[in-house]
Structures are given as C-alpha cells and as structure tokens.
Amino acid sequence: MKVLYVTAECWPFIKTGGLGDVAYALPKALKKEGVDVRVIMPKYSNIPTYLKDKFKPVAEFSVKVGWRNQYCGIESMELDGITFYFIDNEFYFKRSDQPSIYGHGDDPERFAFFTNAVLAAIEKLNFYPDVMNLNDWHTGMIPLMLKENYGHLRKYKNIKTVYTIHNLQYQGIFNKEILGNIFDLSYDHFNNGDIEFYGNVNFMKAGIVFADEVTTVSKTYAKEIQTEFYGEGLDGLLKANAYKLEGILNGIDYDLNNPATDNAIFVNFDVNCIEKKLENKKKLQEILGLEVNPDIPLVGIVSRLTSQKGLDLINYMMPEIMSENLQMVVLGTGEHQYQSMFNYYNSNFSDKLSARITFDTAFAQQIYAACDIFLMPSLYEPCGIGQMLAMRYGSIPIVRETGGLKDTVMPYNKFTGEGNGFSFANYNAHEMFFTLQKAIKLYQDKNIWNNLIINAMNTDNSWKKSAQDYIRIFKSLIS
Structure with a gap:
C-alpha cells in the first residue's frame, strides 16, 4: 500500500x-x-x-x-x-x-x-x-x-x-x-x-x-x-x-517522549520505579525557588495562553487556587491578558507560583516529569497532546470533558481504583476548582495517588x- x-x-x-x-x-x-x-x-x-x-x-x-x-x-x-x-x-x-x-x-x-x-x-x-x-x-x-x-x-x-x-x-x-x-x-x-x-x-x-x-x-x-x-x-x-x-x-511518539530515556528531564524513571519521579519534582521546586517539599502537590500548566485552553476559568478562580495548599508552574505564551495574569500572581505569590512566559521544549518535559497534577480545562480540544504527555510522565491530568480530553482521560473511581485522571463536564470555573480540590485531597493518600500514577503511565496513547x-x-x- x-x-x-x-x-x-x-x-x-x-x-x-x-x-x-x-x-x-x-x-x-x-x-x-x-x-x-x-x-x-x-x-x-x-x-x-x-x-x-x-x-x-x-x-x-x-x-x-x-x-x-x-x-x-x-x-x-x-x-x-x-x-x-x-x-x-x-x-x-x-x-x-x-x-x-x-x-x-x-x-x-x-x-x-x-x-x-x-x-x-x-x-x-x-x-x-x-x-x-x-x-x-x-x-x-x-x-x-x-x-x-x-x-x-x-x-x-x-x-x-x-x-x-x-x-x-x-x-x-x-x-x-x-x-x-x-x-x-x-x-x-x-x-x-x-x-x-x-x-x-x-x-x-x-x-x-x-x-x-x-x-x-x-x-x-x-x-x-x-x-x-x-x-x-x-x-x-x-x-x-x-x-x-x-x-x-x-x-504521541513513545520514542521521543519516554521518561526512561528522556535527556531533558533531571532523573529518568519508568512505571516500575515511580519513586524516582519525586526527584524530578524536588529538583524543579529548587530551580523555581519554591519550597522543596514532596507533600505539597505541584500543579503544572503547559499551554498556549488562550481562551480556548480554559484560561478564563483559571483566571476567575486564581484567588481561591492560591489559597489552596499547592504550588503551580506555568509555561506558555499567548493572549496578553493571560500572560499579565500569570505574571501578576508570579510577582505576588512567588512562594506558590512560577510562570515562564516563553516556549521551551526541554522545560516543558521537565514540568511533565515533575508535576503531580496537570491542569487542562479547555473550552474545546480536538484531540489534545498535553494530557497524553502528562500521563506518559506520571502527572495526573485534570481536564474538561471535551474532544480528545474526554476520550483519553478516564475519571478516577474511588470504588474500583480505576481511572487515570480527573474530569468535569460543564465549562464552569467552580466545577473546575472543585475537581482540583478533590485531586489535592486524594494526593495526601499516597497509596491512591501512586496507583493513579501507575494507571496513567500504563495508559496506551501510542500511535x-x-x-x-x-x-x-x-x-x-x-x-
């Protein structure tokens, strides 16, 4: 053929x-x-x-x-x-x-x-x-x-x-x-x-x-x-x-995006040694000037900073998000209002949020490898690649149920332990925030969270x- x-x-x-x-x-x-x-x-x-x-x-x-x-x-x-x-x-x-x-x-x-x-x-x-x-x-x-x-x-x-x-x-x-x-x-x-x-x-x-x-x-x-x-x-x-x-x-290309061989990340790991993922988190916290603390969930955003990507939901809830026990790292460029928003919170909550308003492929890989949670609340998403890369590197996605996000992220089921992430249905800022709170709470139970990491990394998103x-x-x- x-x-x-x-x-x-x-x-x-x-x-x-x-x-x-x-x-x-x-x-x-x-x-x-x-x-x-x-x-x-x-x-x-x-x-x-x-x-x-x-x-x-x-x-x-x-x-x-x-x-x-x-x-x-x-x-x-x-x-x-x-x-x-x-x-x-x-x-x-x-x-x-x-x-x-x-x-x-x-x-x-x-x-x-x-x-x-x-x-x-x-x-x-x-x-x-x-x-x-x-x-x-x-x-x-x-x-x-x-x-x-x-x-x-x-x-x-x-x-x-x-x-x-x-x-x-x-x-x-x-x-x-x-x-x-x-x-x-x-x-x-x-x-x-x-x-x-x-x-x-x-x-x-x-x-x-x-x-x-x-x-x-x-x-x-x-x-x-x-x-x-x-x-x-x-x-x-x-x-x-x-x-x-x-x-x-x-x-996604499993040869290019492989936490076991990726030269861009700090420490290589795979599904059989997920504890090494924590070393990536500690190193990234240190580089970003955040408190090096494995018990604080690190939330990552790697995205074009546009309305399509759900940034207006995040903007609306940022005061509440910053009041949570979490850290956040943002990478991307896009619309001025969202660049300014993240720069503002970077300046006023530097102990909780680090924003890099640029495009950096290697740094993106480091975020995927280091983060606990990956936030992607898109208005629409034909397929999406960020959520698949996040799962490949053991970061648990939070997504809105649209397009390829709905097809790739299976919500965590507390009764069966199944699922590889979290999702919400309506394009609603509070619904997104409640889902984030749910993930933060579950993060404290390391048995549940490690099982989620394994589920995510075992998800087949290859070509x-x-x-x-x-x-x-x-x-x-x-x-």
Missing part, C-alpha cells in the same frame, strides 16, 4: 502546533505497520540549515498558478526510514520579513501553488499513491483539483483521498476571485455551493465535500463538530457527510492503534 501524506508542516523541519507533531509521528507509525508512506510539504526558508544541508535535488518543473507558470523544485531527504519531499519556490516559501509560515496576505496563492505542485509532483516522482492523506485547510483544494485536472488520467484516476481535520476553527476562507485568478477554475462549484461559504471560497469545505473519507482527531470531536456550538458554521455540512466522517484519536485505524480506512477505500 502506497500513501502520500500531504502537510503544511512537519517536525523536525518546521512546526507551529499539533499538526507538525502528527505529520511526523503518524507516517512513522504507518511505516512500522508496513505501509510505503512518504511525506510532502513546502520547503520553507526557515527550516533549520542542518536539515536543509541534507536535502537532495530530485526534479524541476513548472506549475500553473492561474495564468502564470511558476518554478517548482522538489528536494528529498530520508529520516527514520521515511522519504520526505519538499516543494521549493522561494517566492512563496521564503519570508524573511515574517518568519511565520502562515498569516501572509498571499496565503491563498501560496497554498494554491502547493496544491498544484503536489499533484504535478506525483508524476515527476513516479510515485502514484493508492491514497493521499491530506491535512487541514492548506490541502483542502487537492481533492477538487485532482478531480478537475487529473481525473481523466489512468495513473491518477484511482487515487483515493482522506482529508483530516485537525482544528475546524481554521478553514482557509478567501475571496471568491481566487478561483479564476489562481486556480483557473470556473465558478460552477462555487455557484452550486460545494466550496462557497458566505460569499467566499472555503478550502476546508472543499476538502470535506470532495474527499473520499474525512477523519478528525478524536471520536468525541467528530461528534461535537456536527453541532452548532463546535461546528464553526460547517456543522450542517458535516452532518450531511457523516457517512464518511470518522474520529481517530491522535497519539500504533491509530495507525491501524488509518490503515483500515485506506484498505476500505482502495478495495
């Missing part, structure tokens, strides 16, 4: 969020299951030089963008047994004035070029996949362009498409003039509603309508996005296409099952 995985970002080349992690980890897991999977993405100028120096030229050709023909180069590199292809055009992907890979005024043209380049590259590489796995709005027009421009070609006509929604909030909505100007398409699919969205063109809508299968990143999120609250204006479309919509939970679910979908399409 041959799969071409198409993505706008991929770790370690470039990453802005969860998509970058998935685009590396899922193909790696598919490869282990025997799939001939290859990844294709843009060659951004800010990919680290030590990686770009290993790229090898493969092909050069022209790509049609509206009435223009634009240069396209393809370079490749092998990593972890997987071939990665990079679409090269400095006009579109070299942005030294604004290093972010998204948010440019010509984004529709940049990703129209990427769309056409990917489809043309299939012939140039002589790699005709059975399935193209497309990701988020940047690739949403590919199923339509495949049908319009390549459907008549023998080697293309049997290619199936799986379109994966990582976050429905970002849909790629642009002025309808792009259809003629950069896609050289008629207005037929716009006029009949296939890609029209309140007078604009919607890349993600195109992906949903024209892909053979649509997936998203958790079972609960697949149900939620068919409702008005979570549907971002596409709930009706998703309900109409529910027959080809499936939620497949993301995983293996998810990869098998994707393979099942791929096989059903090509059969």
Whole structure:
C-alpha cells in the first residue's frame, strides 16, 4: 500500500502546533505497520540549515498558478526510514520579513501553488499513491483539483483521498476571485455551493465535500463538530457527510517522549520505579525557588495562553487556587491578558507560583516529569497532546470533558481504583476548582495517588492503534 501524506508542516523541519507533531509521528507509525508512506510539504526558508544541508535535488518543473507558470523544485531527504519531499519556490516559501509560515496576505496563492505542485509532483516522482492523506485547510483544494485536472488520467484516476481535520476553527476562507485568478477554475462549484461559504471560497469545505473519507482527531470531536456550538458554521455540512466522517484519536511518539530515556528531564524513571519521579519534582521546586517539599502537590500548566485552553476559568478562580495548599508552574505564551495574569500572581505569590512566559521544549518535559497534577480545562480540544504527555510522565491530568480530553482521560473511581485522571463536564470555573480540590485531597493518600500514577503511565496513547485505524480506512477505500 502506497500513501502520500500531504502537510503544511512537519517536525523536525518546521512546526507551529499539533499538526507538525502528527505529520511526523503518524507516517512513522504507518511505516512500522508496513505501509510505503512518504511525506510532502513546502520547503520553507526557515527550516533549520542542518536539515536543509541534507536535502537532495530530485526534479524541476513548472506549475500553473492561474495564468502564470511558476518554478517548482522538489528536494528529498530520508529520516527514520521515511522519504520526505519538499516543494521549493522561494517566492512563496521564503519570508524573511515574517518568519511565520502562515498569516501572509498571499496565503491563498501560496497554498494554491502547493496544491498544484503536489499533484504535478506525483508524476515527476513516479510515485502514484493508492491514497493521499491530506491535512487541514492548506490541502483542502487537492481533492477538487485532482478531480478537475487529473481525473481523466489512468495513473491518477484511482487515487483515493482522506482529508483530516485537525482544528475546524481554521478553514482557509478567501475571496471568491481566487478561483479564476489562481486556480483557473470556473465558478460552477462555487455557484452550486460545494466550496462557497458566505460569499467566499472555503478550502476546508472543499476538502470535506470532495474527499473520499474525512477523519478528525478524536471520536468525541467528530461528534461535537456536527453541532452548532463546535461546528464553526460547517456543522450542517458535516452532518450531511457523516457517512464518511470518522474520529481517530491522535497519539504521541513513545520514542521521543519516554521518561526512561528522556535527556531533558533531571532523573529518568519508568512505571516500575515511580519513586524516582519525586526527584524530578524536588529538583524543579529548587530551580523555581519554591519550597522543596514532596507533600505539597505541584500543579503544572503547559499551554498556549488562550481562551480556548480554559484560561478564563483559571483566571476567575486564581484567588481561591492560591489559597489552596499547592504550588503551580506555568509555561506558555499567548493572549496578553493571560500572560499579565500569570505574571501578576508570579510577582505576588512567588512562594506558590512560577510562570515562564516563553516556549521551551526541554522545560516543558521537565514540568511533565515533575508535576503531580496537570491542569487542562479547555473550552474545546480536538484531540489534545498535553494530557497524553502528562500521563506518559506520571502527572495526573485534570481536564474538561471535551474532544480528545474526554476520550483519553478516564475519571478516577474511588470504588474500583480505576481511572487515570480527573474530569468535569460543564465549562464552569467552580466545577473546575472543585475537581482540583478533590485531586489535592486524594494526593495526601499516597497509596491512591501512586496507583493513579501507575494507571496513567500504563495508559496506551501510542500511535500504533491509530495507525491501524488509518490503515483500515485506506484498505476500505482502495478495495
């Protein structure tokens, strides 16, 4: 089985969020299951030089963008047994004035070029996949362009498409003039509603309508996005296409995130020696200037500091939280109001809270390894990775029951001892706080808490099952 995985970002080349992690980890897991999977993405100028120096030229050709023909180069590199292809055009992907890979005024043209380049590259590489796995709005027009421009070609006509929604909030909505100007398409699919969205063109809508299968990143999120609250204006479309919509939970890379081998943490440990986790806590308390005391529960937050992540709930309850017998460490950047809030409490409760308003991958790993409790009360969460990383490192998550948080965190049951965390149902600040109080109380019973740590660390959030679910979908399409 041959799969071409198409993505706008991929770790370690470039990453802005969860998509970058998935685009590396899922193909790696598919490869282990025997799939001939290859990844294709843009060659951004800010990919680290030590990686770009290993790229090898493969092909050069022209790509049609509206009435223009634009240069396209393809370079490749092998990593972890997987071939990665990079679409090269400095006009579109070299942005030294604004290093972010998204948010440019010509984004529709940049990703129209990427769309056409990917489809043309299939012939140039002589790699005709059975399935193209497309990701988020940047690739949403590919199923339509495949049908319009390549459907008549023998080697293309049997290619199936799986379109994966990582976050429905970002849909790629642009002025309808792009259809003629950069896609050289008629207005037929716009006029009949296939890609029209309140007078604009919607890349993600195109992906949903024209892909053979649509997936998203958790079972609960697949149900939620068919409702008005979570549907971002596409709930009706998703309900109409529910027959080809499936939620497949993301995983985490167990090789990269392994407390037994992680060089970023202070003391390595595993489920058979959880007492060593305590050494990480003591060291982090010392570094942060907090009281080094194993009996005080340490609560961690590693997050983008945005409303989506439930920070308004935390903000509302911070005076009460600071009155509890706990310590808190916060890592992340985001909206000014939340950065200011954590800086305020850092200044006024320095004996209880340490906030680092930055992005630091190594420090994040140290928080996962050191904390007793991991707080993640999201308003919505398609899948979430923080709660899975926390459990991998024996930190007990407190989450709101939404999306992938609901699918991965099983609430502690005091009668059976089962469960790997704590959860609350309603988006309510007091409900979150009561759940935190419950966890703090249980923390004092070391037998219960150690059992929770073992349950959390034994939870299987690896990519293996998810990869098998994707393979099942791929096989059903090509059969």
